[in-house]
Amino acid sequence: MPSTIGGVGPAQLLSSYLIDQHICIDAGSIGFHADLSQQLAIQHLFITHSHSDHVASLPTFLDAHFGVGGDSDVPVTIYGTETTIASLRQDMLNDRHWPDFIRICEESGRDLVRLHVIEEGVAVQVEGITITAIPVDHIVETVAYIIEDDQCACAIVTDTAPTDQIWNRCHQVKGLTTVVLECAFPERLQWLADASKHLTPSTFKADRAKAPDPDQLRFLAVHLKLNQYNEIVEELAALSLPGVEVMESGIDYQV
Numbered sequence: 001m002p003s004t005i006g007g008v009g010p011a012q013l014l015s016s017y018l019i020d021q022h023i024c025i026d027a028g029s030i031g032f033h034a035d036l037s038q039q040l041a042i043q044h045l046f047i048t049h050s051h052s053d054h055v056a057s058l059p060t061f062l063d064a065h066f067g068v069g070g071d072s073d074v075p076v077t078i079y080g081t082e083t084t085i086a087s088l089r090q091d092m093l094n095d096r097h098w099p100d101f102i103r104i105c106e107e108s109g110r111d112l113v114r115l116h117v118i119e120e121g122v123a124v125q126v127e128g129i130t131i132t133a134i135p136v137d138h139i140v141e142t143v144a145y146i147i148e149d150d151q152c153a154c155a156i157v158t159d160t161a162p163t164d165q166i167w168n169r170c171h172q173v174k175g176l177t178t179v180v181l182e183c184a185f186p187e188r189l190q191w192l193a194d195a196s197k198h199l200t201p202s203t204f205k206a207d208r209a210k211a212p213d214p215d216q217l218r219f220l221a222v223h224l225k226l227n228q229y230n231e232i233v234e235e236l237a238a239l240s241l242p243g244v245e246v247m248e249s250g251i252d253y254q255v
């Protein structure tokens, strides 16, 4: 199901993961994507946390949807925890950073943007897909998402320091084939990974080992910092972990 979108070459500066056509996880890059039809097809936007690299393109994404015009527009629903939704409203859609589309919708009676507060561990059904938010360990409240249909499942786990709850939950997921897992820093920057609550190749390896049958899963490493990209790739490769590869922008991945 998930494919990364946005970005040029191997860069993973901004996070957006498109699930089929109508669902996207995070708005780091989706609103900067040149293919407007791809943006406009998205009706369900799930946010992991409020950091800029995961929401940077939300203003232009919403702008694109507003620009379509007409009363028959399909609304966009933004899903996030109460804390994340509050941050989007207070820090981004506040009329200073970007127009408050929520207020504008309310005042004009237009149903263009909806907010859906998700509860951790409570599944949401969208377009035949079940999406469940599980808390991870980052410097702001952050969730991973487990994405399931009746055939298979994947987990998107970014951003986080070493964590347990998502892996415990993965043991209960039927048909799990793929885990998208962050690996933001190289080993020499372990101190920075600790301070900012991210993973390095060694902690990536340790968290991968908590998953059910990790050697039978595909792990797609994401969120590699651009200025240490090659270093992280080499360190991950040196670990010779079965099924681990670095996810590439713009590529479709079948789950």
Ligand SMILES: [Zn+2]
Pocket: 049, 051, 138, 159
């Ligand atoms: Zn973050």
Ligand SMILES: [Zn+2]
Pocket: 015, 051, 053, 054, 159, 223
């Ligand atoms: Zn991030």
